[in-house]
Amino acid sequence: MNSIKKYLGFVWLALAAAAGYYLIISQAIPKFESDKPEDRIPAIIYAFILTPIIVGGLGVFGYYCLRGEYADDSKKQTL
Amino acid sequence: MNSVSNKKGLAGIIAASSVGTLIEWYDFYIFGSLAPVIATKFFPEGNPTLALLSTLATFAAGFVVRPFGALVFGRLGDLVGRKYTFLLTLVLMGLSTFLIGCVPAFETIGYLAPVLVLVLRLLQGLALGGEYGGAATYVAEHSPAHQRGFWTSWIQTTATVGLFLSLLVIISVKGMMNENAFADWGWRIPFWVSIIMVGISIVIRMRMHESPLFARAKAEGKVSANPLKESFGHRFNFKFVLLALFGATMGQGVIWYTGQFYALSFVQNTLWVDVSQASRLIMWALLFATPFFVFFGWLSDRIGRKWIMLLGMLIAVVCYRPIYSAMYNAGSVTQKQETDRSSSMQMAADLHHAGDSIRSTVTTYQYNDGTVMEETVKEKIHANPSMADSKKDIVRSRVVTLDEGSFRKLALLVFIQVIFVTMVYGPIAAFLVEMFPTRIRYTSMSLPYHIGNGIFGGLLPAIALFLTTKATQANEAAAKLGKELPYDKPYLEGLWYPILLAAVCFVIGALYINGKDRRIDD
Numbered sequence: 001m002n003s004i005k006k007y008l009g010f011v012w013l014a015l016a017a018a019a020g021y022y023l024i025i026s027q028a029i030p031k032f033e034s035d036k037p038e039d040r041i042p043a044i045i046y047a048f049i050l051t052p053i054i055v056g057g058l059g060v061f062g063y064y065c066l067r068g069e070y071a072d073d074s075k076k077q078t079l
Numbered sequence: 080m081n082s083v084s085n086k087k088g089l090a091g092i093i094a095a096s097s098v099g100t101l102i103e104w105y106d107f108y109i110f111g112s113l114a115p116v117i118a119t120k121f122f123p124e125g126n127p128t129l130a131l132l133s134t135l136a137t138f139a140a141g142f143v144v145r146p147f148g149a150l151v152f153g154r155l156g157d158l159v160g161r162k163y164t165f166l167l168t169l170v171l172m173g174l175s176t177f178l179i180g181c182v183p184a185f186e187t188i189g190y191l192a193p194v195l196v197l198v199l200r201l202l203q204g205l206a207l208g209g210e211y212g213g214a215a216t217y218v219a220e221h222s223p224a225h226q227r228g229f230w231t232s233w234i235q236t237t238a239t240v241g242l243f244l245s246l247l248v249i250i251s252v253k254g255m256m257n258e259n260a261f262a263d264w265g266w267r268i269p270f271w272v273s274i275i276m277v278g279i280s281i282v283i284r285m286r287m288h289e290s291p292l293f294a295r296a297k298a299e300g301k302v303s304a305n306p307l308k309e310s311f312g313h314r315f316n317f318k319f320v321l322l323a324l325f326g327a328t329m330g331q332g333v334i335w336y337t338g339q340f341y342a343l344s345f346v347q348n349t350l351w352v353d354v355s356q357a358s359r360l361i362m363w364a365l366l367f368a369t370p371f372f373v374f375f376g377w378l379s380d381r382i383g384r385k386w387i388m389l390l391g392m393l394i395a396v397v398c399y400r401p402i403y404s405a406m407y408n409a410g411s412v413t414q415k416q417e418t419d420r421s422s423s424m425q426m427a428a429d430l431h432h433a434g435d436s437i438r439s440t441v442t443t444y445q446y447n448d449g450t451v452m453e454e455t456v457k458e459k460i461h462a463n464p465s466m467a468d469s470k471k472d473i474v475r476s477r478v479v480t481l482d483e484g485s486f487r488k489l490a491l492l493v494f495i496q497v498i499f500v501t502m503v504y505g506p507i508a509a510f511l512v513e514m515f516p517t518r519i520r521y522t523s524m525s526l527p528y529h530i531g532n533g534i535f536g537g538l539l540p541a542i543a544l545f546l547t548t549k550a551t552q553a554n555e556a557a558a559k560l561g562k563e564l565p566y567d568k569p570y571l572e573g574l575w576y577p578i579l580l581a582a583v584c585f586v587i588g589a590l591y592i593n594g595k596d597r598r599i600d601d
Binding site: 001004005008012015026027042045049050053054057058060061064065069070072 | 143314317318321322324325530534538541542545583586587590591593
């Protein structure tokens with residue numbers, strides 16, 4: 001089980017990259033290019049708030065998985 | 080001693096905490112429920128700056144500010160205590176809500192009006208970000224370990240009951256006056272009502288004592304000096320913050336928003352059901368489903384929290400498309416047989432452009448099951464024909480009044496979705512509280528909760544609308560070219576967002592969450 005948890009880290013990293021691509025290319029850029037001024041707020045939120053949270057968060061989660069941080073024998077958060 | 084042994088005393092603590100949290104949700108929702116009226120008062124159409132401020136009020140308060148509130152008040156709660164922090168969030172929320180009801184309209188004070196509303200809305204979001212974590216932590220730290228899920232589930236009912244209460248107050252106020260009076264000044268009453276409820280809740284909360292676990296930690300000098308750094312700066316705790324987010328609150332957030340908001344939006348925008356009938360439909364579903372929050376909280380004390388939440392996600396992933404397909408079949412007029420039709424037409428002068436006129440055609444359709452649809456087509460007739468613009472000149476609106484049978488079917492289908500919400504949401508407060516130690520609990524649990532709900536959940540309407548629109552446009556383009564339609568049911572495409580996120584969350588939760596540690600006195 002620990003090996004599965006560890007190597008799924010690659011999947012989470014790939015998902016983080018896919019989410020980043022989707023948020024920037026499909027959501028943020030078309031809204032930045034829109035004629036409507038009110039579209040700029042969602043564009044800024046997608047590009048500078050959501051993307052870092054989703055890509056960064058899921059990316060770090062994947063990285064921790066690859067390091068074995070979530071293995072069954074790893075220490076619990078409540079030391 | 081980490082719990083209140085006296086059951087009556089504990090019930091009092093739960094009631095005092097829950098009422099405050101309920102009022103905060105009520106305050107937060109009335110703005111959303113009254114958004115169309117608020118828009119006419121503070122953000123009139125046709126002004127780009129006001130449109131920008133309006134979007135900012137919607138997005139910023141829903142997405143950005145709530146997690147910031149979690150950080151600001153979470154830190155405060157771990158430094159000075161739970162009691163004073165969630166007292167502060169209540170005061171902040173109550174005052175902001177009351178003041179929104181007092182702001183003069185745009186036509187009276189100009190741009191100051193929307194700016195004031197925006198600032199107050201941001202304060203609302205900030206307060207909400209701090210409230211939930213405090214209430215959940217406070218109740219959990221008073222509860223006996225074997226009943227923590229049950230007692231904290233009362234806090235979990237508050238978001239749904241707050242939505243219910245906001246709809247109820249708005250419908251009641253609307254019922255007491257005519258439509259013009261409500262649009263003129265009556266919409267302010269639900270905001271003013273809040274100050275009475277907040278006042279009572281403040282008095283109750285002032286009498287409460289600090290959480291026993293926090294009080295002990297403080298007496299022993301074990302309170303964190305820098306909760307933010309300890310929660311998110313140390314890999315040791317941060318990895319559990321990430322796990323709480325991607326293995327629990329992300330899926331919970333999208334299921335919550337799908338069951339309670341997307342369902343309402345689908346009924347109103349896809350099925351074109353009349354606003355008050357759609358609100359009543361949601362209210363019935365919420366009323367019957369709310370006790371299940373407590374049931375699943377109670378059940379989580381017996382069989383564990385993890386699998387109840389994950390099962391809720393899995394069932395939702397599997398059932399969403401069939402449920403929304405059934406909703407479409409039950410409510411859409413395209414699935415009904417037309418039995419009668421009548422039309423009337425009126426011409427009126429366009430008050431904004433001299434010489435132009437507006438032609439309104441109202442067509443009433445009757446269907447075999449008793450459903451009625453009223454379609455209004457407003458067409459602008461230009462005095463100068465070269466000004467005509469077929470895209471802008473014709474505005475079409477449809478309002479459907481469902482028959483009793485279709486209404487009940489839809490209410491049942493929404494009820495089933497709210498049951499999924501109760502499965503994922505009922506046990507989650509106890510689950511999050513048990514993930515983190517006392518010294519950083521408020522901060523650590525608040526952030527994943529508000530990112531999961533505010534960001535992943537809050538994104539749902541925008542992304543679902545994008546997916547649905549894209550599918551509809553692709554079908555229209557294919558139809559024009561005489562090709563086969565790429566999407567069989569374009570109105571279901573928006574569901575891929577909650578389905579995908581809940582599925583990912585299910586896998587992460589199932590594999591990585593241990594869920595066996597129920598100690599919170601650490």
